[in-house]
Amino acid sequence: MAQYESSTQDRAVALRETLVSLSILGEEDLAALKGCLNRVAPEDVAVVLGDLDTEERLAIFKALPSVESRATVLEETDQQTRSDLLEGLSEEERSEVIGEMPVDDLVDALDELSEAEQERIIADLEEEEAEDVRELRQYEPDSAGGMMTSEFLAAPLGATSGEALATVQGNLTAEVISYVYVISGAGQLKGVVSIRDLLKARPETAVEEYMETDIVKVEVETDREEVAAVVDKYNLPVIPVVDSSGSIRGIVTFDDVLDAVQDEHSEDMLRMAGTTAIHPYYEPIYMGVAKRLPFLLVTLTGCIGVLLVQEHFKELITLPGLMLMVLPIVHLISGLSGNVAVVTSTVFVRGLATGEIYPGRISRAVWQELFIGLLIGLVIAVLVGLVLSLFFQEKYGSAIILVVVCGLFASIAWAAVIGALVPVFCRRFGIDPAIASGPFVTITVDISASFIFLLFVLLMLSDAAPATG
Amino acid sequence: MAQYESSTQDRAVALRETLVSLSILGEEDLAALKGCLNRVAPEDVAVVLGDLDTEERLAIFKALPSVESRATVLEETDQQTRSDLLEGLSEEERSEVIGEMPVDDLVDALDELSEAEQERIIADLEEEEAEDVRELRQYEPDSAGGMMTSEFLAAPLGATSGEALATVQGNLTAEVISYVYVISGAGQLKGVVSIRDLLKARPETAVEEYMETDIVKVEVETDREEVAAVVDKYNLPVIPVVDSSGSIRGIVTFDDVLDAVQDEHSEDMLRMAGTTAIHPYYEPIYMGVAKRLPFLLVTLTGCIGVLLVQEHFKELITLPGLMLMVLPIVHLISGLSGNVAVVTSTVFVRGLATGEIYPGRISRAVWQELFIGLLIGLVIAVLVGLVLSLFFQEKYGSAIILVVVCGLFASIAWAAVIGALVPVFCRRFGIDPAIASGPFVTITVDISASFIFLLFVLLMLSDAAPATG
CATH class of the missing domain: 1.10.357.20 (SLC41 divalent cation transporters, integral membrane domain)
Known part of the structure; x- marks a missing residue:
């Protein structure tokens, strides 16, 4: 594996051929296909699906071992493949897999469906999640609001370290557990404590005592390029997003920043040459x-x-x-x-x-x-x-x-x-x-x-x- | 703050003027300068120093409130300013501030000093750190080895969750505490457990029971562009770096990946126009x-x-x-x-x-x-x-x-x-x-x-x- 780059591409080509040949062999080979998919990262499957026709895509997608891996494939594949897959699923399959996606990726996926379909999926969500989706959909996709997830950990002013750590332990599946945001009664962002501090502090101490109050943050309408510049400058794995009143609305994580930077990079390169961002493929x-x-x-x-x-x-x-x-x-x-x-x-x-x-x-x-x-x-x-x-x-x-x-x-x-x-x-x-x-x-x-x-x-x-x- | 971008730039201009005027006023205003620097993020000071002449730079740098903030300024400022500052410091000041920098940034800073000076600084380090610095200096700056830090958390095969969590709690100042790498007696990377798992697991369970063994990793000589592609594809905040024998040598964190992506972006844009990466400023x-x-x-x-x-x-x-x-x-x-x-x-x-x-x-x-x-x-x-x-x-x-x-x-x-x-x-x-x-x-x-x-x-x-x- 001296030449990592070519080997990942060779692997993608080999994987594609294996999956295609297994997917067309019929019932008795479904088990073989599932076994193969079980051993492959869903991110790799996501890339391969882009090369296949609709029928092959759906066959492979449905053979994926879990609803989580299906959600990951939907998140990571290209736009065209995603809308193709979503259209090919039954209503039930669709709402199952969409329910598994993080809220911010879900909002991006919704953009590619018809208005009626969007409404139906949002109606199927739990009330709290539906609320989050509606909020995120208001923001420009290229703004901090469009990049953020509304799923973050928070503790009220006056909480103890023990309570804040319990919040982390009660939400271990949250996208980010490294920071707990300290919020006033009115929703205002007052401070942040890191999991490092929580692991160090005695449980009965108040979070106010050691929370960081000089917080680097962005506003919901801040452009994604500026979000990336701030994250890059201060080396932040996650940055809070506030509205004009200073209330925290969500957090932007490093992976969305990295995606934004890569997108901007493509856009700049292609703009320089007088064309726009997506590859004609x-x-x-x-x-x-x-x-x-x-x-x-x-x-x-x-x-x-x-x-x-x-x-x-x-x-x-x-x-x-x-x-x-x-x-x-x-x-x-x-x-x-x-x-x-x-x-x-x-x-x-x-x-x-x-x-x-x-x-x-x-x-x-x-x-x-x-x-x-x-x-x-x-x-x-x-x-x-x-x-x-x-x-x-x-x-x-x-x-x-x-x-x-x-x-x-x-x-x-x-x-x-x-x-x-x-x-x-x-x-x-x-x-x-x-x-x-x-x-x-x-x-x-x-x-x-x-x-x-x-x-x-x-x-x-x-x-x-x-x-x- | 509707226009975040222009406001950060305006702030930089205002900060520069304040710092310059305070730095030239003499003894009685040193307190005012220190007070001002106390309220400003070192990352902002790092940008401003690039615009000043050597004397102003040194005056402001020396007035920084702590050795940590001085280390951050050195890490974040441009190459020219960094070597200027390092040259202007006394030997003692220099080894103090350099001792505070993370090993990977220290290696980058050393590149800008004379051979004799480099040897002297390495000799001043603690033996373990000196060893790390010598190892990191072998790798190409554009490779995973050149990007990585050798400071990561590890537990041996056979350790319990309680022991792994104790490793985290004993190293809370490490750059990354979210993952503990599980290593065989021969140094081979066998698995990884996340802090999420450690917070969930009963202390007496063995880490082997729930460690992830299907690890996405890169080799020390992997090109930084490929490292960025892998991190981007799998949305990893941190990726382990192994040598050809499969032993873990270090980790690359998202912030170094982001820096690499921004550098590649600049390089690509300028290459397209037939020039090379640094701004002529x-x-x-x-x-x-x-x-x-x-x-x-x-x-x-x-x-x-x-x-x-x-x-x-x-x-x-x-x-x-x-x-x-x-x-x-x-x-x-x-x-x-x-x-x-x-x-x-x-x-x-x-x-x-x-x-x-x-x-x-x-x-x-x-x-x-x-x-x-x-x-x-x-x-x-x-x-x-x-x-x-x-x-x-x-x-x-x-x-x-x-x-x-x-x-x-x-x-x-x-x-x-x-x-x-x-x-x-x-x-x-x-x-x-x-x-x-x-x-x-x-x-x-x-x-x-x-x-x-x-x-x-x-x-x-x-x-x-x-x-x-």
Whole structure:
């Protein structure tokens, strides 16, 4: 198992083949299938089910050894498979397995069913749980409220350590037993005691004596990215979520934070490339087309903009030999400065997102990017100048080569500034910089780099004649 | 506090100003500075110190209320600030604060000191801790061994629940008290019992009776990205790390996984843009230039390749009017197909990384990308055809417009295939797809798109004459 990664994938492929072959063999092999499922983690089954057709999925799902393992498979599988499975179950099977899911995962699963079906399932729940589900459904899925579970341990102000420890021992199946939240009569979060403290304290001491009162918490509407940043900064396995009145509404656990971070990661990566979060493997082809086309139209508009700039200058530059030279060079210049701009904007988008860059640091960071851009521009311009002098000196003459070098230098420095400022302005005006950084920066730079270069041509060569004509 | 994100940043700015003004006021205000620091989380101080100069940093650091808070600041601040602070402390202060850090963070901090200094600090540690530090330093920082802490709770096979619970109660300051690992005489990891079980079980029962033996674990050399994937899949707050003989060497906790995921996120985002992981705010300008130039040279080489392709065809196409038209169109085509290729490769890189795509799924996913590329190519080609027909029909004639439309279609479909296959081949040959996807895909497509288009021009227009000349 030196190469863990490939071995988990190989295992998934082998498991899929075993399960499929067992699931189609009929009654007498059901026992073999059940035996196999008994030895496999439900999380692994969840991944494999995504590759199968509806019939195979259901056969395997129903052969799972326990309602707990069925619930885990539903929680961990992809969205498409989950709604497929839920649709394929009888009402009774469905409410049984859904009753076993943690409240927060249940709410996510409900989203994929019809309105009527949702109501029916909620009606089947115990009153307290139904109440929790209704509350959680009010919150945005991307907020702390949407990530939290309302199942947490609480003790009233005035409780003793013994009473708080009894709360833990009476709720050993709760998702988190490491912390007991201390709550006032009005529901306000007043403090937190850890199981470490409870194991240490004498049973008759009051929890107030050693509870932590300086609690790191988030509000129900806090964005999941910010929740992840807070959890990451303070290394918290669980964070309480309060409403605007300071009452505790739930807790967010590290596994939901990890899921959120992975989701944000996927979203950022794909946004940078001008598309959205889910892998097309899980969706029909037309969806992939529909999601990507709008961003390509931005590129198309930009390219047409470049053509128009070139078209405009074409009439001003009447020397045909120069023209043949200028257009490929514009291609080179916009390629290079586009690359510089994307690097710079990515660095800024990330810096703003992680908090490495915040208002007090922006100006120094922008200056720094400008200097980096100037230096990179200088190196590239000199390199290109050398190549052109060596191989094209005779063909184009020194004047044109000098123009290319200066234009390249100016465009690259300008690209660095654009790349740094676009994310900053986006943030100031409340637009997500991760969206703007992709197509928009490239296009802005593409057009402006062409423009800067052609301006140089006009200014410097209005009197000069190229060596060829 | 509706906008949590901006408020944390505002707080950081305000805190920085307060701390700086207090730190420069001299003796009589040291009490005020200490009072202020007493009310602020060390994690917040850690962020602020990054903005200050060495003298201010040291003054504030030394005024921190306890050696624990100093250790936390060292753990949480950025690398540059950490080595700055460590250098500014006296030997005694340094070994005091370093002794307070968890072993895994201590190992990271040591990396930033000179060899002699490292030896001196290790010599100052207690023997057991020094042993742990020496062991952890053997592992790659990006592996499970480099992420783990060797401080975990263990009980021998044959222990009773009461004894295991006593182990927990005797080690309440350990980083993780939720799990006790059951170990054979030879050090082999045989099982795990949770504190839930220990709180439930009668003290005289043997831990073997209810310990979990089907343990999800990683090996010391497992890559951190894979550790994160396993933790994410099985929702584990802590995962044991074993060596090749199956002996437990340490545990990796969720907070180190979260740090690893955030680091990988930054790395992937910046790699995509052709640069490396740290924000330039924390490093000198020449480092930013040195890191980015190599990738720009790839772009430069590619652009020169495009110029050479164009140059080659230029001699074949002798009609000057056609030439004027062809070059800007090549710009448009490579812009659009470059965008398609980057989107496709990003989707693939992510899919491979998250496990959404694995060997059993690759061929379907590649076909799907080809179909998406064909459809997008069709839409874009028809759109461009319409625009050209409306505005440039007279100038260029139908034949050229038809060539543009067909070339565009072919290039975009081709770009989708390249974008999907490059990451797959990289993976097969053991190259990190996140690196290859950025500059290399763009450049491959840039050159091949120009080539495909110009081939179309040659094939279709070898006899036709353009409307202008």
